[in-house]
Amino acid sequence: MKKLLFMALAMLLFPLLTKAQFTLSGTVSDAKQPLSGASVKLKSAQRGATANRSGEYQFKNLQPGNYTLVVSYIGYETQEKTINLTSNLTLDVALAPSAFLADEVIVRGTRATEKSATTYRNLSKEEISENNFGQDLPFLLNNTPGVVVSSDAGSGIGYTSIRVRGSDATRVNVTVNGIPYNDSESQGSFWVNMPDFASSVENIQIQRGVGTSTNGAGAFGGSLNVQTSAPSRAAFAEINNTYGSFNTWKNTVKVGTGLINDKFSFDGRLSRIKSDGFIDRAASDLKSYFLSGAYHGKKDLLRINVFAGAETTYQAWNGIPESRLNGDLAGMQAYIDRNYLSEADANLLLNSGNRTYNSFTYKDQTDNYWQNHYQLLYARQFNEQFSFNGALHYTDGRGYYEEFRTGQKFSNYGLDNVNLGGSPLDRTDLIRRRWLDNDFYGVTYNFNYQPSNKLTFTLGGAYNEYAGKHFGEIIWAQYASNGQYGDHYYDNQGDKTDFNIFGKVIYSPTEKLSLFADLQYRNLNYEVAGTDKNLDLIDLNDKMNFFNPKVGATYFLTEQSNVYASYSVANKEPNRDDYVNATAGLFPKSERLNNVEAGYRFKNDRFNAGLNVYGMFYKDQIVVTGKINDVGESIRQNVPESYRIGVELDASYVLSRKLVLNANAALSRNKISDYIDYLYEYDDNGDISNTVETAYTTTDISFSPAAVLFAELAYKPVTGFAVALQNKYVGKQYLDNTQNESRKLAAYFVSNLRAAYDFTAFGVKNINLALLVNNVFDKKYESNGYTYGSIYQGITTTENFYFPQAGTNFLLSVNLKF
Structure with missing residues (x-):
């Protein structure tokens, strides 16, 4: 009987085999x-x-049928060929030089390659x-190795955060077309100020660790190198609309002229x-636009980008107390x-939803910013060996x-x-604005020289200046005292200059x-002068000089695989709060990172994988210690070591023409050698x-x-x-540096489902219907939080606050391309 079953199964599988x-x-x-290095893709087969080095490519084990072969190389016209494969x-493919200079040259100087x-x-x-x-944007990067994201509102819109290898946004260097984006003082990147910016992005390179030299803040966890959209050859128009849970709407209109006389292009987006x-x-109520005009010559590229964002976001940054959760x-x-x-606040706490509580109720408790x-x-x-790219910028x-505040002195x-x-009365309710x-303005530049295939030089750098005015106003008070509308109850200014120069060589x-x-x-x-929000006088001036060397080697085992190793040094200045909130006599020191990376990469037409090991060794890293200042703000201090x-593993495998598996994993040990925690009685x-x-x-x-898996x-x-099931696991995270199990974010496993269908109808060039179902299995989890403690009458109390993320929710989009 077993033999008959085996024979029957063999006969069924024989046609496939x-x-x-x-x-x-x-x-x-x-x-x-x-x-060498040209990109060759088979569209329908999902293989690349x-x-x-000899310009050769190969795809094996292809089933008979029709394929579209796409061949591209920087500086050359992309070719598409349709073939009917019935035999070997x-x-x-012979590519013709492009009639104009490619936009990729704008970011070439700060990008890593497989030789880096x-x-x-x-x-x-x-x-x-x-x-x-x-x-x-952080949520669009959530599927990359070692990345953890969170959202104050719980849905990925509004205030969001990103961590790379456990390092927060203040340690992740961000550039847009080689121009620094991190805020000069806080050093964070606030994507809420650039809503729907992803709709104007051509590509992103994420470098983990120190990475290559770039402009702006030090890269202590990673770098995001963003290139904005390159021109389309043909004129186009797009209308993108999304509707989803929590009454979410996204409306985007994009237009482009294509290349006019092979020389000019104009593109625009409104969101x-x-x-x-x-x-x-x-x-959240977010608006943005992006405008770009360019002249494309055979040897010259001149582009002007103007983009802006405006946001009004109701505050949810207090989180939810653990008891309410x-x-x-x-x-x-x-x-x-x-x-x-108060009685009202107590009733709100007791009667809100466990996972949706927000302590703020004042109708205009909002954050408002225009950028x-x-x-x-x-x-x-200039010629085949020598090129230049530079930028002037202003933000x-x-x-x-x-904020509505009660009982303020x-x-x-x-x-x-x-x-x-x-x-006598010494307190009042009031409404304040901070x-x-x-x-922020400056210049960036890169000179690139390649005298031969064996040698490449890059000389680059930037000079940037920042001026930031910080002030506070009281716009209403129950008892006005001697204040006048428009008065500033604090005023200070931070000024920062940032100069860097770097040289790179690949031999x-x-x-x-x-x-x-x-x-x-x-x-x-960096200088700050005036009075801070606590009415304390500020007068600080810190000058720093950093030298950041990086060396590495790559050895190509075969045409498909290589191994690499590198050693890099990065130095990073303290941020504004580290200076302003510092304990008297403890002036913050800059941080230093020694980064060792080693890995193996393999790539063929079906399997693409990278295995990387790393060590990041800090001196004087700045961490939260439990200390607070006189108004309860956390104080960070340097820890010696x-x-x-x-x-890390990052892999993609084409199982068949219809099925692709993508996976990555980041396993790490993250330690402070000696740490002192402070608790106040x-x-x-x-x-x-x-x-x-x-x-x-x-x-x-x-x-x-x-x-992080x-x-x-x-x-x-x-x-x-196409339909894709995405699964993400994030291990437990401690809310402070005491490794206390009562102060942590529990591990979580979340699944998302994405489906999309592209077709042509009604004279529309392409119609895309797409559905994203987040948290398919309705996992209850928190992705961020904070903690603080105190002692009173001999009893220690710990206050934990959490930011819950939404349960099952959806976003449905309809995108039309003309």
């Missing part, structure tokens, strides 16, 4: 030489290859577009995103008592957040106490070996009476999960339709 499979191969060249086929001995990942325009449903958010009242009535009552909540960017980009290819930002605002009916009005003494060196010098001057060591008057110090040895760095299975059953 014996189905003919063929090989497609050939060379890519121009009129003079093979084009890179031409080797040799197809040589750097750990990186490239995201194409297609990959970004597939996942762009209106969520902020609006609105969402009520998952958290109560955590609504867990539905603990006794815990909530204790929280009410020790925080002296305008102006970029003038120029590139010239204008202005905005405030508004007049003295905290520089106001006199009032006399009410003969009784403003930031800043300007290949043999066909198999490539050596890499990168030296950067950076000079900073800390480190991150880990291994309070007396009956609310004053600090004692400070308790606790020493820890080899303790976990906060917000650094030991495991991702897997995606993409299925394309028919032409134009």
Whole structure:
């Protein structure tokens, strides 16, 4: 019987096992030489290859049928060829030089290549577009190795955050066309100020670790190198609309002239995103535009970009108390008592949803900010060996957040106490606005020289200046005292200059070996003067000089595989709060990182994988210690030694013409060698009476999960339709550096489902219907939080706050291309 079953199964499988499979191969060249590194893709088969040093490519085990072969190379016209494969086929492709200089030259100087001995990942325009449903850019990067994202509103729209290898946004360098984007003072990147920016992005390179020299803030966890959209050859128009959970809307219109007389192009985008958010009242109203005009010469490229964003976001940055999250009535009552909540605030806490509570109820408790960017980009290819690209830029930002505050002391605002009916009064309810009005401008440049295939030089750098005005206003008070509308109760200005110059060289003494060196010098001057929001006088001036060397080597084992190793040094200045909130006598020091990377890469037409091990060893890393200033703000201090060591895997495998598996994993150990935590004891008057110090040895760095895993299975059953199941696991994270199990984010596993169908109808060039279902299995999880503690009457109390993410929710989009 078993034999009969085996024979029957064999007969059923025989047609599949014996189905003919063929090989497609050939060379890519121009009129003079093979084009090593040319990209060769089979569209419908989801397979890609890179031409080797002889310009050769090959696809094996192809089933008979029709294919579209796409061949591209920087500086050459892309070719598409449709073939009907019925036997082994040799197809040589000759590319013609482009009639104009490619936009890629704008970011070439700060990009890593396979010869750079750097750990990186490239995201194409297609990959970004597939996942762009209106969520902020960090959520589009969530599927890359070692990345963890979070959202204050719980839905990926509004205030969002990103961590790379456990390092927050202040340690992730971001450039847009080589121009720094990180805020000069806080050093963070606020994507809420650039809503729907992904719709104007051509590609992104994520470098993990120190990476190559770039402009702007130090890269202590990674770098995001963003290139904005390149021109389309043909005129186009697009209308993109998304609707989803929490009354979320995204409306985008894009237009482009294509190339006019092969020399000029103009592109534009207008976007609006609105969402009520998952958290109560955590609504966002976001608007943006992007305009670009360019002249394309054979040897010159001149581009002007003007883009802006405006946001109004209801504040949800207080998080949810642990007792409310867990539905603990006794815990909530204790929280009410020790925080002296009013009757209204207490009722709100007790009667809100466990996972949607927001402590703010004032109707205009919003963050409001406007940001305008102006970029003038120029590139010239002097000859085949020598090129230049540079940029002038200016960013204008202005905005405030508004707050309703109860029982505020007049003295905290520089106001006199009032006399009410003969009784002295020292407090009032009020509404305040805290403003930031800043300007950022400068120049960036890169000279690229390639005298031969064995040698490449890059000389680049930048000079940037920042001026930021910080001031506060009271726009209403229950008792006005001696204040006048429009008065500033605090005023200070931060000024920062940032100069850097770097030189890079890639030398290949043999066909198999490539050596890499990168030296950067950076000079900073930061000044702040005036009164801060606590009415304390500020007068600081810090000058820093950093030398950041990087060396590495890549050895090509075969045409398909290589190994690499590198050693890099990075230095990073403290941020504004580190200076302003510093304890008297403890002036913050700059941080230093020694980064070692080593890895193996393999790529053929079906399998693409990279395995990387790293060590990141810090001196004087700045961390939260538990100390607070006189208004309760966290104080960060340097710790002598800390480190991150880990291994990362990033792989993609084409199982068949219809099925692709993508996966990555990041496993790490993240430790502070010696750490002192501070806990304050309070007396009956609310004053600090004692400070308790606790020493820890080899303790976990906060917000650094030991495991971050991702897997995606993409299925394309028919032409134009694709569905993908995405799964993400993030290990537990501690809220502080004490490695205390009672202060942590629990590990979570979340699945998303994405489906899309492309077709043509009604004279529309392409119609795309797409659906994104987030958190398919309705996992209850929190991706961010914070903690603080205190001692009163001998009892230690810990306050944990969390940012829950939405349960099952969806976004449905309809995109039309004309």
